[in-house]
Structure formats: C-alpha cells, structure tokens
Amino acid sequence: MATTITKLDTLVGRKIKRKEDPRLITGTATYVDDIQMPGMYHACIVRSPHAAAHIRGIETKAALELPGVVAVYTGADVKDVGPVPCGASLPGLRVPHHHILAQDRVYYVGHPVAVVVARDRYIARDAVDLIEVDFDPTDAVADPEKALAEGAPAVHPQWPDNIAFNYHQENGEVDKVFAEAEVVVKQRITSQRLIPCSMETRGVVADYRSGEKALTIYSSSQIPHLMRSLVAGMLGIPENKLRVVAPEVGGGFGCKLNVYAEEALMGFIAIRTGKPVKWIESRREHMQATIHGRGHVDYYEIAARRDGVITGIKLKLIQDLGSYHQLLTPVIPTLSVLMMPGLYRCKTVRADIVGVFTNCVPTDAYRGAGRPEATHGIERMVDILAAELKMDPVEIRLKNFIHSDEFPYATGTGLMYDSGDYTKPLKTALEMANYNELRAEQTKARAAGRYMGIGLSTYGEICAIGPSPATPAGGWESATVRVEPSGTVTVLTGIKPQGQGEETTFSQIAADELGVGFDDVVVMHGDTSVVQYGIGTFGSRATAIGGTAMYLAIQELKTKIKRFGAMLLDSDDVSYANGRCTCNKSGKSVSLAEIAGAAHRAMKLPANTEPGLVASNFWEPPNFTFPFGAHIVVTEIDKDTGAIEIRRYIAVDDCGKVINPLIVAGQVQGGVVQGLGQALYEHGIYDDSGQLLTGEFMDYAIPKASMSPNIEMASTETPTPVNPLRVKGVGEAATIGCSPAVVNSVVDALSPLGVRHLDMPLTSEKIWKVLQGGRA
C-alpha cells in the first residue's frame, strides 16, 4: 500500500541519498553480463592487428574443428547486413560504407574481421587464435595533420586527400577586425585523443524467438530506442519486432551513445543460429574498438584591444575522425564551434573545421563532446591574451563577460544563451580561494624560487540537448506517469541513466508533485517494450528535458486525479495537495490511494473521463540550456621531478535549480576527476604505423582515488526560463571547466620561465623537461 502520511517537507532541493546505490554497491544490479539464458552461445571477435591491410584470405577450418565451436562468420556472411549508422548530415560529408565485419580491407587496429560462436566463452576465445587471416599490410596514417599532408597514405582509397568534410561558420567582419586589431595572439592547442574507459565495457546479448520472429537485444547503451530503430534497419527486421533492453549500465560517458557493429552482429548470430548469444567486450577490446574522444588540433587567433576587450576569434579546427563515422563522429567538432566564444561578448567569429580520416578507431562523443575542447581553447587563449597584455586573468574575464542584463544573448555562432550571471560563480570562487592572498603568497613563493600557479577557468556549456531541429534524431523526451490501483506511482521515462541518478531525482520531483512518498515512486527506463519511445541520456539532457516531460505528464494527471476526487467527495470545489484531494467547503478529503482504487475499479466515472490514472507527455524544448561556472586551481610544481601537486581545487557551478545537491556534488566530483585525467595523465597514442600504444591500464593512465584532490565545491543558482523545472544540467559541466583551469594554473606556475602554453597531458616528464630548459 502507498503511504498516506501527509508530507510536510518537499524533497526537491534536498540532499537525498540515491535509490540506485544499494544495488550498485552490493553487487546486486543486473548488467548485460549478468544475463544468463538456457543454451546461450558466446561470441568472440577476431580483430585486425594492422591499421591498414588487404585481407587476402581467412582460414577458419582449425577454429571450426575445435570441439564446442558452433560457427565462424566473416565479412562475406554479413555483407547484406546494413552499415553501422552515421547520424550526421553535414553538407558534402563523405561517408565510407561501414560494414559490421571487414570485407576486403581493414582500416584500424581492432577492426572486426570475423566472429567465433561457441558453447562457452573460453572456447570462443581459444578459437579466435586458430583463425588465420592473411593480411597484406599497406601504409597507414594515424595523425590528422600528417594525413592532410601531400602524399600521405589514403585511409580510404577513393578519397586520397583524407578529408571527410569541411565546415565553415562566420559572423561579423572578421578580416576587418583582425586587420585593425591592437593585439592579436595566436596559439596551436591540442586536445588529445582520450579513451572513455567506462567501468563496465560494452556487452550485448541477443535472443531470437523464431516462432514469433521477434528479436531481443540487451545492450549496455545510453540510447535503447534509437538503437532499436537503427539496428532493426541494419538487420532488415520490422522495428516493432525488435526489443532493445539496456539493463544497468556501468558508465557510458558518451561511448555508449552509439550503435556499434556488435549489436547487429549478435542479432545476426541469434537469428542465424536460433540460440541466444552473448558478447562481452574485454578491456583491451574496449581500448581499441570502442570510440575515443577529443582528437583536436586547434589553431586559434584572438584579436583584442589593448584594454583587454576581445574583438574577434578565429579557429581552424582539425578533427581526427578515425577511419569511419560512428553515430555522431562528424557532429562533435561542430559543437566546439558553437561554443567557441565561451562566456564572452565577442560576436565576430570565424571557424573552419576540417574533418580528417586516419587509420584509427573513430572518435565520437565523450563527456562534454566538443564543448571541453572549445572551452579549453578559449580559456587558454584568454589567459594567453592576459599574459600578453600583462593583465590579471580575472580582470580580463570580467571585462569580456556577457552582462547579466543582456540575456537572452545571441552569440556570434548562432546560439541564444538562456540566462546567466557569470560574475556570480567567479566571485564566489575568488572568495573561497582568497584570491588576493593567493597572489601575494605566489609572489613570495617565486622570490623563494618555488613554482606556484593559480589558474582559473570560467566555462559555459550547452546542455539539455536539445531542440529537435539541432539534433540528428530528435531532441525531445518522453514520460508516462501512472498511478497504480494501490496508489503507488510508476514513471516510465525515455531517458537511460548510466549513473546520473535520475531514479532518485525523478522520484523527488514526482513525490513532491503528487504528494506521495519517495519510495512509492518507481522510475523505469531502458526497455523499449516497457517504455514509450524516447531519445536517451547524453548531453546533460535527462533532467532538463526528460524531467520536464515527466513534470508535465504529472500536471495532466493531477487534473484527472482532481476529477475523481471531486466525484468521490461529491463536490465541485476541490484542491489536491500532499497526496490528498480535499473539498474546499467541507474539509473532507480522500487519499490518492482511494482515488486510484476508484479510478481503476471504475464503478462510477466522472463525466467525460476514462478509467485509470495515466498520462504521457512528449516534450520538445524551445532551446538548449547554458550552465556555467568558475573553477580555480592552485598548483605547485616539484622542481626536481616535474610532478604537479594540486594544492587546492575550487569548483563553483551554476546548473540552474538544484534538485539534489548530493547528486550535483557527485557529478562535479566525477567530472573534475575526469577532467584531471585529460589535463594530467590520459593520452590515447597511436604510433606512425597506426598501432595503438596505450592498449591497457599500464600504459593508459586514468586518475585513481589517490590522484584525486579534495574538491571545494559550491553552487550558485541561476534558473533557466527554458523549462518549468528551471534546471540546466550538470553531467558534463565539471569536466569542461577542469582541464583549462589546471593547464592555466601550471602555465602560470611556469610563466617565470617564459612558458606561454603547454599541451595536455601535463605529465611529470613533460614538466621536468620544461624545467630542464627544453621545450615541452
């Protein structure tokens, strides 16, 4: 039974522990690999060790003879399966046909060449070693700038220039502004390839019921509904005969905002063999075959007046796309362009993107997707300009901020910033840091020969992605809210959380709105047979858009609840609050459970009212939301080793109205640590022949708990007018704010040595070399 206790406090805005956590921390959650089915086969994939090669032949006999091996499929078997989809539609975009298994050539290390199906996972893995692929290696190119050079090996022979697309955007009189500028600063800034490294790798289980001709795919995904549409198309089966279930997802960070070859491949195997089949990605496979993030080489130019006012921004962006387009590969750098002016008023901008094929695994969305690169660029450039003008980095930012009375603000890149007060988080952060004292301490430290740095970033970002016209597959979100006959509440949401905690935040909102207990709300997601069509979780959109859809469905539901309440109370003047419908004249009331029971038994119905208590909403947002914040990082560098100590990390984030401060804090903490990963440690490195040199955690350094600083956090709240919940989003914010603050701090520390810029990651070795007088 539902609780009928009158609630006195609202839950929104309170620190509520996450509903999800008990199952996650006790190992009782159900991930893809926890799914067991009778007679289930296991698949293991043969991958290319070469970055570029012709396939002369594949010998599968020895593998097929291994007891327990059921089948081996190669490119020839699956050539009729549709290509791995690319959702981008830029003008003139070159899209290579992306087969789910390589046909006559391989294009990157990790490219799937064949798949073994066996009775157990170990046999499948052993059989992979028995397959002999006769490769004829050809020249490869792994660096986007080298790929653009004359005479570089062609990744795809039909496009010898290796260019997938060019994209140009411009606003204002750029050439005039630069010609007349008092100061111009230029810098090449890279944002290195990163490997997402979700704790749970990818995994797929496919189950085909031949009688019903119905396929079910379980996949660790952020977008089960989009996957259903796309994989049904690849396999040529009706969309309503495919069910996609994304069970517990152990981290996504964008790498599961995708449709990969393996989903269709497992569907193909299940249909072909008539048995369920499971594939679980190994860590090494994850590092070489799941999308990477970032991969930018950016050439920035900033024009400014001597007083520090920025008058123009130019960006030439070279995007390392890898060998194919995954779902959103070419879209990601366009987000960087949208965000390139940051929080600053300057509207005169020019951006040119060149998307470059390389013999590497494709890049795609990774926490922040395009916005961290843009923010890193503009925040580095503003510091470089400040250094050139001998201005304080705080002063130059205050001088260029869009003012709080200028919103909504149309940027030079075509966005309409919703709301903002950029000085607010900056001032809060400066007070927390005691900025002036820090600068005084720095002066003393320098006099004593120590390298102490103070760096800041004032970042903005695009959240709540997004209005449908701005997204490839719709940017709305859906919710169905049901009051069950007993009075408990079930929310079906089209989003797909992977750690963001929406089962908790949505329960808070629903409990407040319907006046029921927090535990009486169950939030369901991720099963296309249970939940109405939705878009998914990415781009810090789930609460702002999915939460709003739920909120609006609840408002509709409340109207119906009141109609039933009025009937039961025999009154035409009722109100609904705290889970009870009350007659405003007599003061008599009925509980939601009583109303729900009456609505389902339907012995009597209010006029023009159907039985049951359910409402759905599909909400199309009118705009993105634009959260912002300020991060300050204090570093000190060990002169002998080059090691960077993060003495203080201050993060002040403004993500609009805060539903649950504990969850916001968790997102900021995780986001900062992921940003530190890029700033200090992580780099997905390919050698010149396209070999991935960072193929395991011994070579690819992700930050551990011991490498994570104490983060001093605060929030300011500037509500958005875009949605009725007034929320903006915070899933990616701290990652975006982090890396420029860290690099600005380290460059500040080393500025007495004449250091103006350093590219990430700032490893001890790189800093040590700078200290030895060499260039990084």
Place this chain on the structure above:
Amino acid sequence: MKIHGSHALPAGAARAYNLLQDPEVLASCMPGCEKLVKVADGTYEMKMKMVLAAVSGQFDGKVRITDPDPPHSFKLVVEGTGRIGFMKGEGLLRITPGGEQCTVQYDGDVHVGGTIAAVGQRLIDSTSKLMIKRFFDKLCERAAAASAP
C-alpha cells in the same frame, strides 16, 4: 622503433661475416629461436618464442639476407607473425675489421603490432636491447670457442 649499436666479435671480418650467415649459429644465438631453416639462398624460415612481460607467444617468420657485400656488410630483413601480434624489421649490418677482432655495427628499424604493441609498449625498447645483447654475447662465445686451439 630505431635500433642501432655496435658489438666487438673475437673473429676476423671474413669469419664474422660467415658466422652471421650460418643458420645453425644464428639459431643457437638468437634468444627464443626454436628453428631456423634455410629455404633458399639468403632466405630462412624461423620459429621463435617471444616473451614480453605478461605476453608470450610463438612467432613464425622469415629471415632474408639481401645486398650481400662480403665481408663488409649485408642487409637483414625479418618478418614474423603470431597470436600476440607481428613484427617487421630491417637492418644493415656492417663489419669493420680490426685484425684478430672485428666490430659489427647494426642500424635498423623495427615495427611491432597487435597485442605486443598495445600491451608491451613500455618494454619493447628495453627487451629488444636485451635480446640484441644476448645474441652478441652468445655469438662471441661461439666465435671464441671456434677459434680456440
């Protein structure tokens, strides 16, 4: 990866040149070499076991000797593939006479791929140096033993 270096051998240039082309000698000196058979003039088939940290496996490959200029220099081309990846190497060996002794200079380029590249990257440099050292140490022993009275 570039490799280069030099090593002294207790043998005259002509004998050193011959030792370096003798499959039996090479097989006994190459660390992990399980088989080296001459299949044509200047072409050998090789089987060797490679151990690199946690990764180990057998390589099947080919060794070719090209551009012979006895007793001064020759080019060595090595190709191998196995379950743990592949390797390709090319190097020039130059023999500088010095009476009873000679010096072997080597200068080459090695590419590795697959699991050994992805997993063993940190160790490839030091491992190959170690393997080269072991090879020459053994070769010195052979050269000294053969020339002993």
